[in-house]
Amino acid sequence: MQQSLSRGSSPLALLMRGVSRLNLYLAGFSAFVLLAATAAVFCEILSRLFFGKSLVWVVELSGYSLLYMTFLGAPYLLEKNRHVAIDIVTEHLPPRLQMPLAFLVALFGAAICLYAAWYGLAVTLDQFQYGSRETTVLAPRSYLLTWVFPLGMVLLSIQFVAQAVACLKR
Template sequence: MINTVYKALLYGMAGISGLTLVWIMVSVITSVVMRNLGLQPFAWLFTSAEYGLLYMTMLGAPWLVREKGHVHIELLTAALPEQPRRLLSRSVATACVLVCAILAWKGVELVMINLQRGDFDTRAYYYPRWLLTIAFPLSFGMMAIEFSRFIFGEDLMHSGEAGIHE
């Protein structure tokens, strides 16, 4: 049950990330067309694209970790024998979990500060700041979970094959 809910959240966040990319494209094209027609683009178009960049990046990142879609270099791991490669890969995944856990914790602190202060982002409209910063603990926490799969699971983060494999 928990696994099903977690997967639904993970893939739902990735879907929202993809839709956000489409929205950013639409908002940029709309702004450019409006400018070329001599019109002033709506202020919220630019602001929503900025917010979209944050949400798209943060919400899509845990799925990218699961799919090994993040950038990493296999030059060293391709040169190592099986056992040292496994050890190095699991060590790198451990470091990733630690960094993500720290960033998730700091994200929780930031959200709590935003809630306590009642902070708002006030560029094009009043937008509660915690709605922006909530993406940090959620995404970094889920990335920590996804990286931990490479520590404790059979699948390694590094394939040991240098070059592009698609």
Template sequence: ALTCEVVGRKLFSTSFKGIDELGGFVLAISAAIGASYAMLQRSHTRVDVFLVRFSRPVQRFLNMLAMVTFACFASFAAWRGIAVLLETIEFKSSATNLEQPLWIPQLAWVVGLVLLAIIACAYAIHALILFKRKAPELNAWYGPASAQDELEAELAELKARELNSKLETQVGEK
């Protein structure tokens, strides 16, 4: 739909009603849900250039602090998202062009934010417990993946794809 909107604007000087609003809804919802998925996959960007230069205990502290800080941010985002949703419902707000009730896309957005906050808080609690116990595995759980970890994950994925390809070839030959 967005591609049609861009082509329509450039070639025919016309615009489709509401496409930009739909694009905004999709972006907000996918960002909230995608952030939750990225949290589960340890895919959020971490600047670890300096982290590896610190001692293991300092790394443990910084990794725990990162989880607690992220949980605070995610909780704040969910709290404010809920406030926006409740205000939208109270005033019966609707999208300008589409005249669609805004609470529908906002509800999906808030669900993603709340999911992110739940995951982040669970991770923060776990990181705090590991930190209090002085558990060395805190860095393995919550530290950024090392280049070696990423290489091993990529090699395992490559091996799985090769195996899957061989199985598909064998099934196709039968």
């Protein structure tokens, strides 16, 4: 989290501390999902090796796990600046241009994430309203898979706004 936003007892500081805590919990859950998916794949390998039978649900579950890991873990990574960043261009800019560009990139990231969250929420609510199911072996309700997308996008947009504000304070 941007330290300047989490200091003090203002409503914004309290909100950012709460968001940071939520990001940490979701990242922990994301790590648990990774561990569970890895264990399931390991069991699949053992099942094929010793029993000659495949656990048909493992591949599907692994795919769902990737969705959860990505969108629940990304806000934490962005908060801690541990996400993938391509900064070859910005590193070679004059220092006086680096901060304004970082500010604009953060605002653009926030806008894109909010836009994606809005449409992701619309899709998720539509799936919930109509009771959509996936056409797979496990056939889960679709909204149980897609709800992580709008949540992750909202949390990412909050982190991008925090980055933009931090740029203004430097």
